Amino acid sequence: xNRRSALRHLVGSAAALAATAPLAALPQTEPAETGFDxxxxxxxxxxxxxxxxxxxxxxxEDGRVVDxxxxxxxxxxxxxxxxxxxxxxxxDATFDAIxxxxxxxxxxxxxxxxxxxxxxxxxxxxxxxxxxxxxxxFYAWAxxxxxxRDGNGTMIDRAIAIARDxxxxxxRQAPDGSGRLLFLPAAQGFDTDGAMVINPSYxxxxxxxxxxxxxxxxxxxxxxxDGMALMGDLARAGLMPDWVKVQxxxxxxxxxxxxxxxxxxxxxxxxxIWSDRASHPAVLRQSQAYRRANATARLETGDHVTVFDxxxxxxxxTSSHVGYxxxxxxIACATDRERGAAMPFFRTIGQAYYPATLxxxxxxxxxxxxxxxxxx
Numbered sequence: 336x337n338r339r340s341a342l343r344h345l346v347g348s349a350a351a352l353a354a355t356a357p358l359a360a361l362p363q364t365e366p367a368e369t370g371f372d373x374x375x376x377x378x379x380x381x382x383x384x385x386x387x388x389x390x391x392x393x394x395x396e397d398g399r400v401v402d403x404x405x406x407x408x409x410x411x412x413x414x415x416x417x418x419x420x421x422x423x424x425x426x427d428a429t430f431d432a433i434x435x436x437x438x439x440x441x442x443x444x445x446x447x448x449x450x451x452x453x454x455x456x457x458x459x460x461x462x463x464x465x466x467x468x469x470x471x472x473f474y475a476w477a478x479x480x481x482x483x484r485d486g487n488g489t490m491i492d493r494a495i496a497i498a499r500d501x502x503x504x505x506x507r508q509a510p511d512g513s514g515r516l517l518f519l520p521a522a523q524g525f526d527t528d529g530a531m532v533i534n535p536s537y538x539x540x541x542x543x544x545x546x547x548x549x550x551x552x553x554x555x556x557x558x559x560x561d562g563m564a565l566m567g568d569l570a571r572a573g574l575m576p577d578w579v580k581v582q583x584x585x586x587x588x589x590x591x592x593x594x595x596x597x598x599x600x601x602x603x604x605x606x607x608i609w610s611d612r613a614s615h616p617a618v619l620r621q622s623q624a625y626r627r628a629n630a631t632a633r634l635e636t637g638d639h640v641t642v643f644d645x646x647x648x649x650x651x652x653t654s655s656h657v658g659y660x661x662x663x664x665x666i667a668c669a670t671d672r673e674r675g676a677a678m679p680f681f682r683t684i685g686q687a688y689y690p691a692t693l694x695x696x697x698x699x700x701x702x703x704x705x706x707x708x709x710x711x
Contacts, residue, residue, distance in 0.1 A: 374702055376425040381702065385681040385695055386424055392683035392691065398432030399440075399453075402688045406456065411441055411449040411470025416692050418477035422484075423699065430481060437474070447496035448504060449474060451521065465521045468505040469537040471497055476542040479549040491549065498552035506554050507531060509581050515561035516554060517581060518543075530582035532589050535575050535617075536602035538562040541610035563615060566603065570616035573646045574624055575600040595651060596624070597642040598689070601659065604666045605693065609700035613669040622670040624648045625663040639663060657682065658690030661697040668708035675711035676701065
């Protein structure tokens with residue numbers, strides 16, 4: 336069954352789509368295909384070795400993705416990232432393990448969303464049942480990717496339920512009069528006193544658009560387009576901030592958050608490139624900052640930038656983890672359309688879950704959306 340016939344079959348069989356907008360009505364902002372003629376499927380997957388190394392370092396046998404720097408916790412983010420990569424690479428055994436663990440341990444809310452964190456050493460493994468919208472997004476995107484490939488209506492129905500509840504819980508009208516839809520980080524805690532706090536790195540336009548198209552949750556595609564417009568506004572003032580408060584008077588940095596471009600915002604340009612938006616102003620800003628930083632003697636020892644001053648572009652923190660360097664090299668190449676990117680060789684030795692996952696995603700984005708940026 337090909338993609339289009341599978342989608343027609345699944346849409347016809349899913350009663351939850353009855354109350355949603357027709358797929359044809361989605362805004363023309365999404366990437367063209369999820370792509371079943373993928374270079375990642377089959378024995379010739381160019382990322383088979385990095386994927387095997389990632390699994391050996393961060394995945395338990397029962398399907399839990401472990402964030403060692405966060406007390407060995409697992410998050411809906413880590414489970415969503417792992418599930419999507421397993422779906423993309425056609426690794427069904429790993430997909431099944433991650434899915435089973437996540438459904439048993441994080442799918443415990445009254446709605447279809449996931450609790451955001453599981454703690455191995457806590458008396459209550461899930462002390463907080465709030466969700467994290469980026470984790471839900473990647474998790475549902477993975478279900479759609481696997482479901483459409485296999486013609487699996489159960490997977491699609493689960494993705495439809497997540498998309499529906501994600502819109503209901505986390506998509507809100509901006510209070511600044513712009514008419515835009517905002518993608519809140521969670522169902523609780525980010526909409527108070529007439530203002531809303533967002534994290535720009537929670538927007539993954541390709542995932543939002545493909546999930547919207549497959550499930551009929553049209554507001555996710557609108558939210559992706561509105562988010563890219565909002566990021567364009569922010570880029571006029573400097574680098575992308577980790578956190579933003581949207582209020583009736585406009586956008587400001589929340590008073591309880593640092594005003595920086597750091598460990599959160601590093602994903603913004605990566606996700607935009609992966610979504611075929613390498614010319615977006617936020618990507619161009621980030622590229623300029625990396626190029627200035629790499630011209631300084633401070634980085635010649637192999638350190639990689641993790642935190643910039645958002646306004647000046649000065650380097651605030653660096654890391655030896657090569658994943659951050661892989662993201663920087665991809666961004667620099669994708670914006671200047673060079674032939675080849677100076678991306679470090681993938682490794683997990685001496686590299687934690689988060690930068691290693693960004694590294695693997697940067698390699699996926701390079702193959703998917705920036706083929707001229709072959710690692711050199």
